[in-house]
Amino acid sequence: MSEAMSSETTIPRAAARPPRKSPGASLSRDHLQLEGLFCALLDAFREGDWGGVRAMWRSFEDALEAHFSTEERHLLPRYAAVAPAATRQLLHEHDSFRQALWALGVGVDLHMVNLVLAQSFIGALREHALFEDRSVYPWADLKSVA
Numbered sequence: 749m750s751e752a753m754s755s756e757t758t759i760p761r762a763a764a765r766p767p768r769k770s771p772g773a774s775l776s777r778d779h780l781q782l783e784g785l786f787c788a789l790l791d792a793f794r795e796g797d798w799g800g801v802r803a804m805w806r807s808f809e810d811a812l813e814a815h816f817s818t819e820e821r822h823l824l825p826r827y828a829a830v831a832p833a834a835t836r837q838l839l840h841e842h843d844s845f846r847q848a849l850w851a852l853g854v855g856v857d858l859h860m861v862n863l864v865l866a867q868s869f870i871g872a873l874r875e876h877a878l879f880e881d882r883s884v885y886p887w888a889d890l891k892s893v894a
């Protein structure tokens with residue numbers, strides 16, 4: 749190995765640059781936080797802690813709406829240019845989640861959360877998140893979108 753090659757390979761190039769912004773990683777962290785919030789919510793529900801359920805529900809609703817709004821404002825309009833069918837599907841799922849959120853919110857207000865509906869909701873949300881983690885978020889990181 750030549751002297752030039754040796755010194756080139758030992759320079760930590762990444763350390764010489766500021767950390768690269770990663771919109772995909774930030775949105776993926778949102779997914780994990782939302783999942784954690786929802787699981788805590790279900791635990792509070794099972795324990796009959798309705799004060800906790802109501803407080804966590806508001807946090808979950810606000811966090812999910814903020815996440816969807818970020819995707820819809822900054823990410824999906826540009827993703828639609830390269831993947832229109834996938835974008836339509838994601839937007840359709842956002843609408844479905846908002847409707848389910850409304851139905852679950854009524855259950856929270858009445859202290860009558862439908863556990864089957866809640867579990868189906870979180871299952872669908874996990875699939876939605878997994879799809880984004882593997883498709884639109886890597887694309888966003890590549891394009892530095894969001």
Ligand SMILES: [Fe+2]
Pocket residue numbers: 816819838842876880
């Ligand atoms: Fe989404």
Ligand SMILES: [Fe+2]
Pocket residue numbers: 775779815819877880
């Ligand atoms: Fe998302």
